[in-house]
């Protein structure tokens with residue numbers, strides 16, 4: 001086994017064996033509303049996974065942003081929620097750096113007008129770069145994390161893109177266990193993607209963020225946000241979509257203990 005792999009395994013074991021700082025749960029819950037809905041077992045698991053994740057990433061504050069413990073915990077907890085039920089995940093090892101901006105940042109975007117291409121800066125809340133870093137606006141991380149029931153969460157969205165990228169393509173299909181699972185995934189996702197496009201073009205209200213109609217990659221990312229934040233509503237209006245996501249993520253957010261007492 002290569003030395004670096006051995007070193008990483010040793011480091012992970014050492015991190016996992018250390019007790020979790022007592023103030024972490026409260027500090028995480030401040031910016032991540034879903035945390036308190038999890039079972040105690042899932043909270044403990046999340047704290048361990050995110051500790052490894054946070055230690056292995058390079059964190060960088062941009063445009064004057066200070067990246068302290070609260071920022072790292074808020075982002076790490078939300079990203080690692082996605083990993084809780086995925087066997088053999090690698091702690092998002094392909095994401096080397098996390099660049100945090102205080103607010104939305106400007107990204108150049110190309111706009112075509114006939115043969116002319118205009119480059120215009122547009123504000124962005126999050127960007128997942130293939131084989132590169134993730135960029136996040138802290139203001140949007142907090143807004144998305146604190147409101148845990150509106151189906152909008154920029155960290156879940158961007159890290160869903162990284163799960164999607166694990167097979168080398170951004171096509172809305174992360175690595176799946178079996179051929180049967182893949183066939184079911186493709187059938188349900190294709191149907192639901194077209195359903196969103198049609199509803200959106202007809203001007204109808206949709207549970208899923210209409211941004212998901214852009215392409216199958218965006219569809220998977222917005223479906224992930226909805227699955228964790230509005231699972232009851234997804235189960236009722238998109239039961240097949242809920243089931244394939246439940247199978248992939250190995251989680252059942254509609255049944256989380258914190259949700260038993262409320263209707264969402």
Ligand SMILES: [Zn+2]
Nearest residue numbers: 157161218221
């Ligand atoms: Zn996206």
